[in-house]
Amino acid sequence: MPESEAVHANGIYSKTPYNGNYSYIMDTCRTQLLKELHQLSLAFCDNNTLLLKKTEGVLHCQFLYHGLANTTVTVKSSVLAQALWHISSLGIIEGADYLVVKNGFSKFCLHVKTLQLYAELSSHHPALTLAPQNLLVA
DSSP states (O other): OOTTEEEETTEEEEEEEETTEEEEEEEOHHHHHHHHHHHHHHHHHTOSEEEEEEETTEEEEEEEETTEEEEEEEEOOHHHHHHHHHHSBTTEEEHHHHHHHHHTHHHHHHHHHHHHHHHHHHHHOTTSOOOHHHHHHO
């Protein structure tokens, strides 16, 4: 682990500069999801094909530009990994499908954040059945 990170019971704290001093910002599953979505949004802009590869609970997203590997993003969030795999065709997003995902990426981000919220709510209250339609009524 880099010296700029420290492990705590609630997560990993990253050392980041703030007003000339260093403070620790907690790195939780929520912040990790936001970082991964931001990295994906930057990579979608400059490429035209996305290849997905699952390995040991991690999804590797390799962006290609005219057949050459340009950017690689590692996705550790299971919610984001499932959503990306669901919209792909056997791990490949290219052509018109790529343009649809690229142009609708903000809606995709909202969808993934909502899924993450539902997962968190159901883990905090396991006795409740938190289907999306039930949450809208509550």
